[in-house]
Amino acid sequence: MRTILFGALFTLAATGASAQEIMAFDDHFVAQKTRAQVVAELSNAQAVGVWNTRGEITWIPPVQRDSALDRADVRAEGVQAARMHSAFSLYDRRYQN
Numbered sequence: 001m002r003t004i005l006f007g008a009l010f011t012l013a014a015t016g017a018s019a020q021e022i023m024a025f026d027d028h029f030v031a032q033k034t035r036a037q038v039v040a041e042l043s044n045a046q047a048v049g050v051w052n053t054r055g056e057i058t059w060i061p062p063v064q065r066d067s068a069l070d071r072a073d074v075r076a077e078g079v080q081a082a083r084m085h086s087a088f089s090l091y092d093r094r095y096q097n
Contacts, residue, residue, distance in 0.1 A: 033041075050060060069077075 067074075
């Protein structure tokens with residue numbers, strides 16, 4: 001009983017030692033652009049189609065690139081990657097019961 005009481009007293013004494021002093025936060029903000037410049041950039045982005053105003057997240061459409069590989073080459077690469085992933089791992093046939 002005495003051990004629990006002393007443990008509680010030391011815990012309460014230690015919590016006061018972890019307090020920190022209050023520091024003033026300096027949040028002074030200086031704008032780099034005028035309001036007219038920001039509005040002009042927004043209208044340019046909307047005209048180009050980069051800015052999506054339907055939601056909170058700006059979505060940029062992906063760039064379509066032509067691939068030099070045909071469908072069979074891509075499938076062969078996928079099969080090769082799957083074999084390399086399973087080799088020397090817990091999913092390898094050697095480690096299965």
